[in-house]
Structures are given as structure tokens and as C-alpha cells.
Amino acid sequence: MERYAHISKDFRTQTLDEHLRGTAELSAKFAAVAGMERLAKILSKQHDAGKNSHGWQCYLKKSSGFDTSIPDAECDKGSHSDAGAVYMLKNFPKPLNLLLAYVIAGHHAGLPDFYGSGHGKGLLERFFDDGERLKTELLDAAGEYANMPLPEWCTPYELTRFYKEYTKEYIHMWGRFLFSCLVDADWLDTERFMKPEDFAARREPMGLDELKRRFDVYIESKRRSAPDSRVNRIRNKILERCIEAGGIAPGFFSLTVPTGGGKTLSSLAFALVHALAHGKRRIIIAEPYTSIIEQIAKVLKYGTDDEEEIKQMKERGECLFGEENVLEHHSSVDPDKELYTNRLAAQNWDAPIVVTTNVQLFESLLAASPARCRKLHNIADSIIILDEAQKIPAEHLSAVLSSLKALVKHFGVTVLLCTATQPALNGEIGGGSAIVEGIEECTEIIPDTAGLYDSLKRVEYRVYKDDITKKASWEEIAGELSKKSQVLCIVNKRKDCRELAKLMPKGTIQLSGFMCGEEISELISEIKRRLKLGDDVRVISTQLIEAGVDVDFPSVWRALAQLDSIAQAAGRSNREGRLEKGEIVIFNPESEPFGEIKIGAQVTTTFVSRPGFFAELSPKSFYRYFRKFYGDMHSLDKSRYTELLVKEAAEGRIQFREFAEGFKLVDTSGQKTVFVPYGENGKLGPELIERLRAEGPSRELMASLQRFTVNIPERLLNEIYAKGGIEDVHGYYVLNKIFYKPGEGIITDSLYNYDKDNFIY
Structure with a gap:
């Protein structure tokens, strides 16, 4: 009997073999950048093995309407990832088997923990009886897939080599990379079958060589039109130095330039030259605030952030990189103003230039959820410009620095720490029990930073x-x-x-x-x-x-x-x-x-x-x-990075989910998000809120509403709620317009009673 992986609304069918092969091809392609294509292929061929069971096939056919005559008693949705995870546990040596099991077990629900906790069952509970006997009966659902022989290359030496070169500090990142390859490949192959129009809309990103050509033309024009001032002459010297440094071997770099020194364009010049010199695939610019992102994204797209000039440039077709080549990924992106292809690219960062927040970058790198981890394989072989590097919260330095070091050492990433106020991130950082190992080698692009400061x-x-x-x-x-x-x-x-x-x-x-x-x-x-x-x-x-x-x-x-x-x-x-x-x-x-x-x-x-x-x-x-x-600082590891992700990693015991739940780069605990009715004309707050009220939430609508959100202390929310100033609309908090005043924001008499109030992110 033919086994299916997916059935479309018009009853087209994709066989299980077709889906496993398609996923394996894509996953191997993604993993090749880190030399892990063979492991990625094995994972892909087992990830949905549980769909082979009679109960799951009945569930798929009945729930899709393909065959409604099937009795409910024969349908069993179950967990179709368990069989593949058990296959890994049974056929691979420790601790590699555990690391591979995490990947398959979490490809829908998210990376699990080794030990059970309030965040869900751990691997021990899920796949072992009494923590010792492997539940091989879970393989029964896989049928012939349970007996799939290992490829000839799977010798003890080769299998050990895959993770032995990673110190225990970076093993979790090794697992995340494979997880990302599998998830993105799985979702793309499913999209290719279920939504072929979306798959076809995904474009091949423009090459960085063409973007470099456009950038050179733009810079030359900017130089000709700029006044011959002392500041502009210094900016040109900084730019030239960044272009020269682009040929240096990949690794950590710092660009220490005083404010107003033109570091945005100079850092981009370095990144473009470096990418072409060393075969990097994309440039990722991470910023601490969305207000900065919006400005920088406009400059990259159009060559200016002046709205009137943007309008004129779009009419003349003279944009810098263009909207199609610059992906903004942050909470304030307006989907109504965003290209459809960019909305697709935001799912996995398949774009030549990505502009995002520190929160989005680091919480994705250290996430457990499939949706957030999906993009990680596209971070490999990239250049990360960490703008305003001093804004990395000190209490999370341990997690952030370790992640960056893993990317540089094992995944071909170059990191540029770009700021006027360079933090001290080398050697031992901190004091007492709060010690973090910093970056060993970091190349400063500007040879005389002190002289530059004096001149500017x-x-x-x-x-x-x-x-x-x-x-x-x-x-x-x-x-x-x-x-x-x-x-x-x-x-x-x-x-x-x-x-x-x-x-x-x-x-x-x-x-x-x-x-x-x-x-x-x-x-x-x-x-x-x-x-x-x-x-x-x-x-x-x-x-x-x-x-x-x-x-x-x-x-x-x-x-x-x-x-x-x-x-x-x-x-x-x-x-x-x-x-x-x-x-x-x-x-x-x-x-x-x-x-x-x-x-x-x-x-x-x-x-x-x-x-x-x-x-x-x-x-x-x-x-x-x-x-x-x-x-x-009392702690540089508030999220317990070392304890949860590193301490027992060499034995394969990693608390992926527990860490991800606790890691918040910006602490919003005690804060609640409310939608505010700002604006009067067009698709602004009031109209979007009325759509929410009438239609209920949708992904597109909620993305549009992000520009009309405010985070407030929970106690303040409760107080306004008690006054009738907040209503629950389909599970979301909506503010009454009398509590929002343009020019001030949220207003209430007792606003000042909340002393421990966050500043702004």
C-alpha cells in the first residue's frame, strides 16, 4: 500500500518516499557549508519515518478529506517523530545518538531537554523505560524504515569525528545547525508540494558581486557631491581603511570609530569586499533598537533615509540595493509595505543582506523552536556586523560571546564589532565567580584609534x-x-x-x-x-x-x-x-x-x-x-548558559528547551503588550484593531499591529483594565483611545507609581 506524507486540498498526494528524498536533498545542500551533508541526509531520511504507521496514514487520509469512510478508531495522529529518534538512539554510538535524537524528536515541537522539567518530557522519559531500556517498540511504526542500513561511511572513526572536533562548549551549536538544516528542508519540501506558488516565489538571492558594484557607484557619487570638509575627509580615510581590511582572513574584527565617523557605510564596504574575497554568502547587520534598523534599512535600500528623496529615487529607479535585496526582520516591519518575497525570505533569512535586532539574532541562535531555528544554517558562511556592540546586555555576555565564537570557529562566520565605544571583550571578563572567557584574537581595522578620536x-x-x-x-x-x-x-x-x-x-x-x-x-x-x-x-x-x-x-x-x-x-x-x-x-x-x-x-x-x-x-x-x-556585575550568565548547555554536553545531556525558555536578551518579565489605537487615516491602529475585532487574529494582521504595540508593567495594565481602559479582543489586550494621547503615548494618573520601569528597547 502506498504511504503518503502529505495530501493537498485538491487531493494531490506526495508519497512518504518522495518527501524523505526531497527533504534529504535540500538538507544535505544546506549542511554542506559545515561539512555535515552526510549526517543531514541520514536525519532527513528518518525524520518522518513514523508516518509509515497504519494509524497515522488513516489519520492523514481522513483529516484531509481524501477518505472520510475510515473509522475514527483506526486513526492515530500520534508523534511521527518518535520512530526516527529511536532509530538514532539504537544505531549510533553515544553521545552522537543522543545529539541526533534531539534533532528528529524536536523537528515539529522544538528541541527537547535531556532531563524532564516543567518545559516537557526529557529524552530519558520519552524514549527509555526507567531511564535505561530503549523503547524499541516505538520503531514498529516505522516499518521498513526501522531496518534501513547505515551507509558504508558510518565507521566508528567517522562518526566520532563529527563531534570530537567540537569542544563541549560548542556541541549544542553543532546540534542546532543540523536541526536548522532539517527543519528548513522539511518545511521547504512540504511547501514545494502543498503551496507550489509560494515555493516558486522564492527567488535566488542577488549575488553580492552585483551589490558591490552598485555600492561602488553609490559611494563614488556620494563622494563627488559631499562638501570638502574636515569631517568628510576623515570619513573617506575610514572608508578606505575598511576596504583595505576586507582582504584579511576571516575571524573577529573590530571597527572603533567615533560617532559621526561614517561607520555604517564603512562597515558595509568592509563586509562586501570581505565577502567576495572569502566566498561569504550574506551580510547580517544586527542593531540594538528598531529605530536604528528602520533608518539603516532605508539607507541600504534607497541610499537615503529622507522620505522625500526616497520617493524621488523610487520614481527614477535609482535605489541603492533595492527593496528586494534588503531583508528587514524585526517586530516593527509593516507587512503592507513589505515585498511578498521578503516575507518568505524572513522565514529562513535567504537574502543577501539582512537587517535585524540583537534580540532576533541571539534568541534565534539559542532557540529551541523550529520556526526560530530554521534560519540558522543561513547564518553559516556569513558576515555579522554587530553594530553598537557595547549594547550587548552584560548579564548575557557568557551566552552571546560563546555563540559568536562557535560561529567563527566552526561555521565560517566573520564577526565585526562595530561601535564608537568598544567594550572590553578580550581575555578574562568579569570578576569573582562571574568570569567569562572573552575573544582570543580580534583584528582592529583602524590602526590609530586614539588619533582618530582626537581628529573627530x-x-x-x-x-x-x-x-x-x-x-x-x-x-x-x-x-x-x-x-x-x-x-x-x-x-x-x-x-x-x-x-x-x-x-x-x-x-x-x-x-x-x-x-x-x-x-x-x-x-x-x-x-x-x-x-x-x-x-x-x-x-x-x-x-x-x-x-x-x-x-x-x-x-x-x-x-x-x-x-x-x-x-x-x-x-x-x-x-x-x-x-x-x-x-x-x-x-x-x-x-x-x-x-x-x-x-x-x-x-x-x-x-x-x-x-x-x-x-x-x-x-x-x-x-x-x-x-x-x-x-x-553580579553575573554575566543570568540565563545559566554554562549549566544548561555546556556542563554535560560531552555526554549529550543538554537542556535545549529549558535554556531557551529562560534566555531573554531583553528582560520583559512583568511586562504586558497592548495594542494602541494610534492614528486616524488609512491602515493605522484603529482600523487594524477593528479588523482584529471583526476577523480575529491572522499572521499578516498581527504583524501589521506590531507597529502599534506598547509594553507596560503588568500592574499598570491591571489598573487600566479595572478602569475599563483595556479590553480583551480574541486574547489580545487592546487599549481604549482615551488612554492614549498622541505626543505622549499611554496616559493614566498613577503612571508615576511604577518606579522600576524599563527604559526602551
Whole structure:
């Protein structure tokens, strides 16, 4: 009797053999980049072996409508991945058998744990009786697949070689890579049969050689049109140095360039040259904030982030890389403005240039779910530009650095750490029991970083009232800011932003996480417009504007925080060097920071208190600051990376799911997401919310609504809910419009009672 893997809505059938062969071909192709194509092929040929059972075949035929006469008693959906996992456990030596079993067992439900926990059954419970006897009866469902002989190459030596070259620190990443190859191949082969129109729409990515040609034309045009200023001459030197460094052998690189030094385009120039010199497949740019991503993605797509210029360039067909070659993957992407092919590419990052968030990158690298892990094999043989590298949360340094080192050592990845304030990531990092092994070798692209800093100094730092230990009231700061026609003030918390903005003159713009992404983007565009015209513009913001957003104020005020944050804030002043010196004022607000900001502010205070500190600010200053900052952290491994993924990995005992559930690069515990009715015309918040109410959730609708979300403390949500300000719409929280005020965001009388309030991500 013919066995089927899939039956389409129009009753076309794909046999099980066809699906296993198709998946094996794709998976082997994906795994070849790391030399694991033979193992990938074996995994693929066993991954759906459980579908061979009579009960599962009956279930498929009846549930698809292919044969509705089958009695329910004969149908058994069961777990069709168990048989393949047991095949691996039975036929391969330890611990390789466990590592392969994880891959097949998790290809639908997600990578499991070795030990059972609150996150599901472990391998021991699932496939062994009393933790010892293998449940070989689970192979019965596979029929002839259970007796599939191993290929001749499967000698003890070869099988041991596959994982022996990996230290125990990286074994889990080895398993994730194979998991990614299997999942993407499985889903693509299924799509090829079930949704051939989607499969056909997936295009072959444009080659990086063509993108390099376009980039060269763009840069030459930009150079010709740029004024011959001192700042632009320095930017050109940085660009040339990055192009020269592109030929250096792959590995870790750092690009330490002061703010306003043109590192976005220079880092891309390095990546394009490096990719062509060493056969890399794609460039992945990771940013800490979505506000930065939107700006950078526009520059990469069109060559500018100015909306009017973008409109003109699209009309003339003169875009830089074009929308089809730059994939934005973050929560604020509007699917209505996104190419359909890019929405498909977002599933597995099959695009030449990917712009994403640190959260998306690292939580995918260390995920357990098939959907998130699917893209991992496309990270191999790529270049990762980790922009604003200092924004990696210190409490997760252990997991992040280990993952990056694994990618560089075993998966052909080059990592570029790109920032004006380079963190100290070499040698032993931390202190006491919180020690992390840093990066052994990292090539700095700029040979004289100290000299570069001196040549690009365009601002003058000063401490408010010359005493960083003296507290300043919001009324005091508001009075100073109100005297200036163009000024930016950056504070640490959302409620600080609200309090200070209330004391400012009418027309002051505030930016904070109490606003949805759509409004934040619109306000940043308005700020740029006013600055360009020379109009008055006063802005009170959380740190969402601090790094990477190209605004240029004559005066910037910064609440006491981490030293790198102060330097990043300085990058929003006198960027183009039009003034003799921009002004940076650091003040100590009455409002206390918390978490990493508090530790960083304490370290900063000790440095800033030294006479002449800012006059001598240099890359060495930041190195010393980060050494002290990491040393003062209580933990650099909050998610228990070593305990759950490394400690027993050599024996194959890995807690994939438990770790993934606990690893959140940005801590949103105690926070709830609400949809807000911002906007009045077109497909904005109110209309999308009405669609949710009428139609229920869909993937496309929920993606569109992401631009209209705000995260708030759960206690605040409960309070607004009690006042009738929030309703439950198909399981999602929707805010009443009277609780959202354009220009301020979410409003409620007791907003200020929530002291431990996240700043912004």
C-alpha cells in the first residue's frame, strides 16, 4: 500500500518516499557549508519515518478529506517523530545518538531537554523505560524504515569525528545547525508540494558581486557631491581603511570609530569586499533598537533615509540595493509595505543582506523552536556586523560571546564589532565567580584609534554645575533646556521622560517606550525635518534616539548613565562639524536608575570625578570603564548558559528547551503588550484593531499591529483594565483611545507609581 506524507486540498498526494528524498536533498545542500551533508541526509531520511504507521496514514487520509469512510478508531495522529529518534538512539554510538535524537524528536515541537522539567518530557522519559531500556517498540511504526542500513561511511572513526572536533562548549551549536538544516528542508519540501506558488516565489538571492558594484557607484557619487570638509575627509580615510581590511582572513574584527565617523557605510564596504574575497554568502547587520534598523534599512535600500528623496529615487529607479535585496526582520516591519518575497525570505533569512535586532539574532541562535531555528544554517558562511556592540546586555555576555565564537570557529562566520565605544571583550571578563572567557584574537581595522578620536572631536563635555554627585531637579533641568532653541535631552526611564516633558514649553517633542513604534518613527522624521529647516526643536527622549539615529543638535543633555551611553548621546551633537564645538552636558537627576544602568552610572561617577577626564576621553577610557563595569556585575550568565548547555554536553545531556525558555536578551518579565489605537487615516491602529475585532487574529494582521504595540508593567495594565481602559479582543489586550494621547503615548494618573520601569528597547 502506498504511504503518503502529505495530501493537498485538491487531493494531490506526495508519497512518504518522495518527501524523505526531497527533504534529504535540500538538507544535505544546506549542511554542506559545515561539512555535515552526510549526517543531514541520514536525519532527513528518518525524520518522518513514523508516518509509515497504519494509524497515522488513516489519520492523514481522513483529516484531509481524501477518505472520510475510515473509522475514527483506526486513526492515530500520534508523534511521527518518535520512530526516527529511536532509530538514532539504537544505531549510533553515544553521545552522537543522543545529539541526533534531539534533532528528529524536536523537528515539529522544538528541541527537547535531556532531563524532564516543567518545559516537557526529557529524552530519558520519552524514549527509555526507567531511564535505561530503549523503547524499541516505538520503531514498529516505522516499518521498513526501522531496518534501513547505515551507509558504508558510518565507521566508528567517522562518526566520532563529527563531534570530537567540537569542544563541549560548542556541541549544542553543532546540534542546532543540523536541526536548522532539517527543519528548513522539511518545511521547504512540504511547501514545494502543498503551496507550489509560494515555493516558486522564492527567488535566488542577488549575488553580492552585483551589490558591490552598485555600492561602488553609490559611494563614488556620494563622494563627488559631499562638501570638502574636515569631517568628510576623515570619513573617506575610514572608508578606505575598511576596504583595505576586507582582504584579511576571516575571524573577529573590530571597527572603533567615533560617532559621526561614517561607520555604517564603512562597515558595509568592509563586509562586501570581505565577502567576495572569502566566498561569504550574506551580510547580517544586527542593531540594538528598531529605530536604528528602520533608518539603516532605508539607507541600504534607497541610499537615503529622507522620505522625500526616497520617493524621488523610487520614481527614477535609482535605489541603492533595492527593496528586494534588503531583508528587514524585526517586530516593527509593516507587512503592507513589505515585498511578498521578503516575507518568505524572513522565514529562513535567504537574502543577501539582512537587517535585524540583537534580540532576533541571539534568541534565534539559542532557540529551541523550529520556526526560530530554521534560519540558522543561513547564518553559516556569513558576515555579522554587530553594530553598537557595547549594547550587548552584560548579564548575557557568557551566552552571546560563546555563540559568536562557535560561529567563527566552526561555521565560517566573520564577526565585526562595530561601535564608537568598544567594550572590553578580550581575555578574562568579569570578576569573582562571574568570569567569562572573552575573544582570543580580534583584528582592529583602524590602526590609530586614539588619533582618530582626537581628529573627530567635535563636542565639549561638561558636568552640570561641575559636580556629578550633586542631584538636579527636573524643574531645574527644564529651566535650562527651555533657554535653548534646539536641544536634545536623554533620560534613563520612560517616566523620567514624561515628567520632564510636562515641564517644557509647548511644542517640545517627547520620545519614549510609552509610544508605539509607528508614532516614534513619525516623530523622528519630524525632528529631522525641523533640524534640516533650522526650526526650533526641543526633544526629551529615552535612549531610543541615542545610538545610530542620525540627528544633529547643537546641544545635548544626558542624565547620568553608563559611560558609553554618554558618548553615544554626544554623537547626536555637531555630527557634521558645522559648529566649532557642540555642547554635551551630563547631569545627575533626582530619579534613581536601576539594573545595569545603575551599576554603569556608579562606575561612570568614579571616572567622571577625576579632573580632566573628558578632555582625555579615548578608546582606552572605554576599555578601562568596561573592565570595571563587567567586574562589578553580579553575573554575566543570568540565563545559566554554562549549566544548561555546556556542563554535560560531552555526554549529550543538554537542556535545549529549558535554556531557551529562560534566555531573554531583553528582560520583559512583568511586562504586558497592548495594542494602541494610534492614528486616524488609512491602515493605522484603529482600523487594524477593528479588523482584529471583526476577523480575529491572522499572521499578516498581527504583524501589521506590531507597529502599534506598547509594553507596560503588568500592574499598570491591571489598573487600566479595572478602569475599563483595556479590553480583551480574541486574547489580545487592546487599549481604549482615551488612554492614549498622541505626543505622549499611554496616559493614566498613577503612571508615576511604577518606579522600576524599563527604559526602551
